[in-house]
Amino acid sequence: MKNMKMILQYDGSRYQGWQRLGDSDRTIQGKIEKVLSVMTGEDIEVIGSGRTDAGVHAIRQVANFHTESSMVPEAMLDYCYRYLPEDIVVLDMQEVDKMFHSRYNAKAKKYLYRIWNDRFHNPFYRKYACHIPNCLDIDSMRQAARFLIGEHDYTSFTTLKSKKKSKVRRVYSIDIEIKDKIIDIIFYGNGFLYNMVRIMTGTLIEVGLGKISPDAMENILSGKDRSLAGYTAPSNGLFLYEVEY
Structure with a gap:
C-alpha cells in the first residue's frame, strides 16, 4: 500500500469548502476523490491538512491518500492535471512514509x-x-x-x-x-x-x-x-x- 502526498492549490469560489458532502461535485475533497478513484479503480479517501470553508482558497494545501496502484507519481500528477477542473491543480505528487498524515503531522x-x-x-x-x-x-x-x-x-x-x-x-x-x-x-x-x-x-x-x-x-x-x-x-x-x- 502506497501513501501518496499531494501539494495542491485551488480557487474555492464555486465550492462549499474542502470537506466532502453528499454533493461531491461542490467540494474540493469530493472532486479530487472522484478523479483519484477513477484513476486507481479504488475507493480513495483524501486526507487534507485542514478543512477550508466555502469560498476559501488555497495556495499550498497538503493532502495524502493510500492506494495499491502501480502508477508512478508523475503519471498520477499528469492524470490529475488532465481530469481535475481548472480551478483545482495538483502541483506535486510523491510517495512518502506510510506513517505520514497530512493533518496530524502538521506543525x-x-x-x-x-x-x-x-x-x-x-x-x-x-x-x-x-x-x-x-x-x-x-x-x-x-x-x-x-x-x-x-x-x-x-x-x-x-x-x-x-x-x-x-x-x-x-x-x-x-x-x-x-x-x-x-x-x-x-x-x-x-x-x-x-x-x-x-x-x-x-x-x-x-x-x-x-x-x-x-x-x-x-x-x-x-x-x-x-x-x-x-x-x-x-x-x-x-x-x-x-x-x-
Whole structure:
C-alpha cells in the first residue's frame, strides 16, 4: 500500500469548502476523490491538512491518500492535471512514509487574508479579496495585532462551540503588508480554530476603521467571549498559504 502526498492549490469560489458532502461535485475533497478513484479503480479517501470553508482558497494545501496502484507519481500528477477542473491543480505528487498524515503531522500553518482597500471594488479581485471602501489605519491594525501574538486562549476569536476542545493556540506572527490598494495580512501559528483567522481579520479591520481601539484587543482576548470581538471577515479574501511539517 502506497501513501501518496499531494501539494495542491485551488480557487474555492464555486465550492462549499474542502470537506466532502453528499454533493461531491461542490467540494474540493469530493472532486479530487472522484478523479483519484477513477484513476486507481479504488475507493480513495483524501486526507487534507485542514478543512477550508466555502469560498476559501488555497495556495499550498497538503493532502495524502493510500492506494495499491502501480502508477508512478508523475503519471498520477499528469492524470490529475488532465481530469481535475481548472480551478483545482495538483502541483506535486510523491510517495512518502506510510506513517505520514497530512493533518496530524502538521506543525504550523500560514494563512493569507487579502483586502482591497479603495472606494470602488476591483472586479478582477472580487473573488479573491475583501473590499473595504473606507481608508484603513494600518499602524493601528499593527498595534492591535501585537496583542494577538503568543500563546493564548482564543475563545473570543472562534465560533467553535465545543467546551471540551482546547481553545489555546500559539500565534508566532501577524504581518500586515500594504502595496498600493492591496493589504495582505499573514497569520502564522501552530494551529487555528474554526473561523479564527476570519474573526481576527474582522476585528483588525474594525480597529483600522476606528471602531475598536488597538488597546482593547487585550481585553477582548482575556474576556473569552465571541461577542467582544469584531465581525467575521468574508471567506473570499482568505487563502491557506502554507503548511509546515
